[in-house]
Amino acid sequence: MRACLITGYPGFLASRLVEAMMEQNLWDHYGLLVHPLQLETARKKVKHFSNVTLFASDITVEDLYLSDHHRVWMQEHVTHVFHLAALYDLAVPLKAATAVNVIGTEHINQLVRTLPRLERYVFFSTAYVSGERTGLILEEELDRGQSFKNHYEATKFAAEQRVSALSDVPYTIIRPGIVVGHSQTGETVKFDGPYFIMRFLDRVRSLPIPYIGTSQAFFNAVPEDYIIKATLCLAHAPEASQRAFHLTDPNPYKSKDFYLLICRELLGKEPTWTMSSTIMERALSFATIRKLFKVEREALHYFGCMTTYDASGAIAILEKYGITCPDFKDYAPKIVAYYKHHRKDRDKEISVT
Template sequence: MQTYLLTGYPGFLASRLLEELMERHEGDHYALLVHPSQFEKAKKLTVNKRNVELFPGDITKKGLNLTFEQAEWLRENTAYVFHLAAVYDLAVPKQIAEAVNVTGTDNVNRFVQSLTNLKRYIYFSTAYVSGQRTGLIKEDELDAGQTFKNHYESTKFAAERLVAELTGVTYTIIRPGVVVGHSLTGETIKFDGPYFIMRFLDRIRYMPIPYLGKSEALFNVVPADYIINATLCLSESEEAVNRAFHLTDPSPYESRELYRMICEELLGKKPSWTISPAFVEFALSFSAIRRLFKVEKEALEYFRCTSQYDASQAKEVLEKRGVRCPDFKDYVANLVQYYKNHRMDSEKLINVK
């Protein structure tokens, strides 16, 4: 029996990752580092799960705020660490982002370095550590002197650099694109990212629907099940040792086309005119407009991102094992149907200020 340590539970990807790990490695042990604010929720979700143990902890604290006994047990038994805990909010204040994403990762790194039987450290970064770079972004690139669109990007960049600088640790860095729900069920935990499109369209469903500009920028969406399957594949592959991988769509759609597909699926009609992105951005500068349409201003940047994420190394490793990213057009209906069924669920709505 070996132990898998996960941070970020009961977050969406961490929860799905745990389920898949337990299905594939039924006899192993699972240690979940859970922030005290999420402990009761995590306890309810795992009450009937065998071989799962919760560890109340805090990645922003030295030693992860574990007791001496807990830390010693984990040091001796942990074989795999999946570090998913982070602040993913695009509008997150700098101080909070640095505390969780940078200091938190540094603390996890230090703990990982103390593990005596570690086989692999899997760190969840983001494709958007590329910041405001344009053109082709390769998987073996990180620091190109780029600037960033928000504190989320800049702190994830700083955190990934800390992981890449580790010595004596076998790691794999995962860089997802914009993660949406399960490609078959549509299930997701939060309506953010592309779901802002659905929330916006819901508000104007009885009006002539506009395109948001004429940009030909690509919008890189990937379903959660692909991220989980690819991550588990890479975590056990010798080809993935001490490397970073873009878990992005190898054939992404233009933002305008993706918007059209969502609009047709949700409202049964196509956009018929085009509104200036500058006007939309100006309008979303006002909190009343953001709250009305339930859309964060920061999300607009990702619909006009002109970066192209080369995922050839990930594709090469994953296709040998039968793992492929599905085409957005083949699962957009499932995403939209799930949204329709749960759009009034307050727990899934992002609090837009």
Template sequence: MSNQYMMTGYPGFIAGLLFRALAERDPSASFVFLVHPSQLEKARELTEAEERVRLLVGDITREDLGLPAEELPGLRESITHFFHLAAIYDLAVPRDAAYAVNVTGTEQVNRFVGTLNHLKRYIYFSTAYVSGDRTGIVKEDELDCGQGFKNHYESTKFEAEKRVAALRDVPCTILRPGVVVGDSQTGETVKFDGPYFVMRFLDGMRNLPVPYVGKGNNPFNIVPVDYILKATVWLAHSEKGANRTFHLTDPSPYTAREVYRMICEELRGKAPSYSIPGKVADGLMAIRPVRKFFDVERESISYMSEQSEYDCSQAVSVLEEGGIHCPDLASYLPKLVRYYKEHREDPDKKIPIR
């Protein structure tokens, strides 16, 4: 029986790239993409020449994922791997919207995968930031440690992961990526968020002297999307990946101050020359005209002072068997900055600032 992969989140950036990576690894496999009605036209354009792909319109927040009843028997007998990527990733998302997609949607997906008769693996994309406001070392087998959360994205992904982790009789792999940036070889990305807000901020400084923001002594965990793809494909098929949780994070991250300096030197050709307190920067970004001017989300400031350290020893150990390693940020940062420079005015890559 050939593998049939079902995926939510298509035609999102990572889902699209993951499809290519899976198709390359498994030439005999077929694919079913659960596509929200709002994304159907784009999905059709991208898969028009793909004979191995079938698009099904649905909605993860609905029972049976909003799929037609006549489709369910066939899916229950054919799906071998289910990849759940669909989520709202916006750091500034309102709670109700985040809960509906991230929590209720995951509950519906959990119910659906429980009806699949030949399921080999359920791969759930969580985030390292289910750690919330924890400090110190966070291990891969830890989840609920009484932590609080900086935003509704974190809290709803935490609630969703709890529900996935509670599943029984479902072979599951939970992945917790760090801050995902563009491809380490090409720099390509679909949105300028995360560390790209630093680049936006530096652009907004024009020719003024550039400050450091806060102390920045904490690790800032950045990983390129191609590492996430390689790791996901390997862990989804490795027996050692079943029923475990993995931090897809940098085992040797730079500090936030170092990352900030490296970006500034690459983008502006000089290092920051003075410092402003993090609380001052946060207060300024609380003013809507200020954050609109810089094109920076206020919520992004908190990740420059994130105090968690993500132990990823389980991921490193299993991925080592596939020759997969997270590249050093310094080796590919110039490519990220070059791609940003080339596409900084692309409106499709900008994040709407509330």
């Protein structure tokens, strides 16, 4: 029996990944490492599947809460491991981010090295391990002495360092851009990242709409279905072993144009004036303003990142299998329509403090 082990379930991308794996019948069995607090939710999602085993596990604990019996099963059957469990909050405190993103990854690394049938270890990083760097960022680059905008970036960088040091493990590192909903349905689990734009525009819809700043930076958004297809392809491609890949938009829009497309779709009108990004950032330093607009201050930084991400390595492999990243203008109507239909859904809101 060939089995796949996934962490981070029932999180958004992990859930989508498992669904795609099952649709394609890629493995005989699926082992899901689930935090004890998420176990009941996970049980409900997989109750109709007979080829799924849930392992109550905390990756911040050295033994992962796995019994000897569990470990023997993994050693006998697991061929692929997908490590998605992480704290993705841009405002996450350092201690929590380190425990999950760094120490948790070290524990999964230790587990991976005990699996004799392992064919691939897929680690989900982020394109933003580039931190405060500017200019062109290459896939084969990681440590260039960069600083970071937040603890999320810093700890994902530290985690990726640890994975890329596994010289005896066939790993593949996935570095997505900012993930948005499905390009065909618009569906997403949480309204974060670029959805903060929509939250803001909702609040000011009756006023003259401003642009925020004059930056010429690019905003790199990618739909979740592209991430899933690309990840599963790279997980099986022999030439993807011991390499990192940017799953980013090869033709991103400038932040200003990205904002304009959303504004047209959401409000049916265009911005008419420009607000200083500095003023906006200062305003968001106050909790009352953040809560009013439902926008995290840290999210602003990603609209002014003067970086471009080279994805030539990923593209060279993915194009062989007919996988390409959709153009944002083609799926923006789906993304915005889904938001409009679900914007009052409290389960999709991000808590802003």
